Amino acid sequence: MDETRVAASYVQLLFEHMAALGRADALGPPPAPSETFVALKRWQALLAQARDLDPGPKATFALRLARGIAPRHFGVVGFAALACNTLAQALQRLERYHRSVYDVNIVQVRSSADGLSIEWGVERGRPGALVDETAIAALVQLARAFTGEAVRARAVDFVNPRPADLRPYEDFFGGTVRFGQPVTRVVLATRDLALPMRGADPALLALLDAQAEALLQSVAAVSGPVAVWRQALVGLIRSGRTQLADLAQALQMSPRSLQRRLAEHGHSFQTLLGQTRQQLAEAYLRDGSVELAEVALLLGYSEQSAFTRAFRQWTGQAPLQWRRQQAS
Template sequence: MSNVPHESAQASVSASLTQAVLHAATRLGLDRRALLSACALRDEQLADPDARIPFAAQETLWHELDARLQHPEPGLLLGRNLAPGPFSVLGYLLQSSATLKDALNAALRYQRLGGEGGELHVETGDQCLAVLYRPLHPQHPATRIRVLAMMACWVQITAPLLDDFHLLGAQFRHEQPADTAPYQDVFACPLQFASDDYAILLPHALCQLPLIQANPPLQQLLRQHAETLLARLPSASLSARVIGLLGEQLAHGEPDRAELARALNLSERTLQRRLAEEDCSYQQLLADTRRQLAEQHLRDGRLPAAEIALLLGYSEPSVFFRAFRQWTGLTPGEYRAQQAESSPGRATTPQTDPDQ
């Protein structure tokens, strides 16, 4: 995930995905024209399945649906009524993949075609593979209805592609609702609420199984089209590029701002000015990147905290421990233990770091 402070107004989402959501809402009895009007959208904007609309417009649509649908969890209801076809190239690309693992890799590669509101991540643990969803815009947390709809839709699309589809668990950031029956109807697995992430937990063996609709020739054509569509999308913001370079530099020690600026063909002063235009700074991005990577390594549970400190460019583990406590109010060991307790299906390795 990127903690890039994108302006959500500049982000876009797939017109075909928006069209699919509207079709589902119409089937559930809502007035399409009223929804379009509330979102300041027109049918012409959605006519081309490869077109894009503003992220903010689709987010308004989700809020309208949340208010209008009479259901304990409107997102789950919508997700079960979303068809893969209207997702255009991305949906067919996933369906025609050789295995579920290949489908997940394609989803990671081409996820921007669906939208820029959030990102999928895959974490591999000892007992399972976790597919996580995290928002791209820290100032706009993941909308519950949107995420639940996408999770339910993913299950709806994937289940028919495998003979023995089942989940090991499903995790949600929000508190447990009074009625969890709608969740069990969709996910049919152990549920965990008040989690750090929205996630679906899959058995490793499931990911290696061939998909029923695997179609290599079609897959090749779809990938070519997906690459063309991906190339049309606007380049990543400067802050996103900075975070990418920071990740590379951190692998070799303390990042160098001057070197990073040179890699971007900018002076240090221009770098700072342009980052300020995106409402962030070099130091903020460095701290955000370090925190994100630290939490990722600690959740994974494979590396000692002292080794993580070195991977993040800290000269001494104690400096990392202090920084991590400032970020989270916890020591790395406490954070790892908390994650292991809340996510028993993920990998954990006992640690003996001095700050545990």
Template sequence: MQQFKEYTGSVYGGLGHLLMCYYQAKKLPIPEKLHQIQNLERFDYALWRDLLSTLEQQLPQPALGLEIAKYVQPKHLGIIAYLALSCDHLGEALQRYHDFHRLIYDGGPLQVEAQNDYLSIRWSELPVHMTTQLTDEIAIALMMEFLKHFMQFEDICLHEVHFHHPAPKNIALYEQYFHCKVRFSQPITQVLLPVSELAKPFHQGDQTLQHLLLQQAQALLEKLPNSTRTDQRLQQAILTGLQKNMYQIEHIAQQLHISVRQLQRHLQQQGTTYQKRMQEVRCLLAEQYLQDPHLSLQEIALLLGYSEQSAFQRAFKQWTQHTPQQWRMQRAS
């Protein structure tokens, strides 16, 4: 492990759970190192690479990374799964993935660049000893599975997928998975996506997280003395606005197709203000996010629209008389 010391990247703890799910599904002996990271918010990228190499030795098969990625669930992706709920189309989701992907998989900076009619999505090159075919393919497959939770996979028409490492024995497995031409021994690892795909809308089905947020909205509505359709729309607008970091009253009023003054008057009639209503939403969401053991306080702060973790901690103490850490520990016990 000495050769990895110069690299300090890390991966989201949920990926340790993903790997555990795969081991259990395949009924394989679970390495002690995998047991040890199950309660960590993050762990070293070098350890992730080491765990994947160990699995590859236990279960040598082509396209192993694609198989592992098929077991991913929103809970394994943390903050990005929550943020993606507010996305309307593929382009917006990819932008979110670009902005926050290192919170999940810090295996190298993600770069997105237009190349004529295609969008190149690629990972900056790491030292040769830090990457393998398995680390590269699982990075791409995780991104594709992330999109699969919000769109029908067959609807995403990739142009080509390139891998830097030499071709394995069964290239057909990769082309069946990605539904496009897959090339190996290429200068860089990348996904080429037609620009025309970016406008494709998401299919908003009965997603677990979306249902969760709607439950939170309903819980808030039940506390209101005179719930109206405007209140229902306001709650949902604030929820999605927080996820998009566009929750200012001017933006929310625009979403409701009313003026800021009309919105303020409506809330005044209920004896409250926009700031108080937004803080109510933030408080309930904060309690929900804190129940996810893999979300760090920094990530929760981002989800709630705070630029600094300290601002979130101060606000939570005002709402509940407890710090987020105290609330989380009490809930766990």
């Protein structure tokens, strides 16, 4: 599990929780704006430290922490999910791009007559009760935030040992909760999957699709495999997957092979990523209806400040300055 990680935007949830307790500096500095991910080991240590500092019952710390979850903590994936029409569509996006938020164990989603089952095995190890309980509680709480409804889980399973008192878990999730199970699992009812999203924005989704399509058209003039790589990278950027390994997986290549091929064509991954991000950024900025914070999320940045610094390096101007210049 040494290589597993979670999104820096997700880790911000913990620092916000501690700030609400008046202990904003107790955990040390939060992830830097330039950090996209945080190693799982660091996340485990931060959770344990915060649990010990929290004045509430230690056994239910993860449940209290999860109550503060918001779409922004899931980065661009949460933003895109929020614009969907129904909870089912939002969960599909979270499933497809979950590795950009929570890269611990592989997720499997199964439909049945009873509802939708979302499962995580233990192929890559057991991250522990704090990590698992925070993740599952955050997912259910996010469904509530998405819909504005008190979504109840039909069933929740954890691989970790049973705590002394199940009642707080049953109260939080609203259904049967079991421990010591083969997989971590949450089951949502079919009727809840049809719940409309509070932030449904078909126009925004259409805009994102149109902008991405426009970029694909613009890069079509690039010859050879570079065009293929850049086109694949567009979709990855929109889902917050901006690592070399993500592109290699999309192209069904090993990261080492991709690096070698890029070098053969006079590119590095960071150069290709930067050029593609710049083209996307300029396309979004030309549309005044897209806020700067939204542009940052759509480009896979966890913080607007990181996007601003990158854009200055590309163009010598701040995004707002560039947008105003183009408009004039």
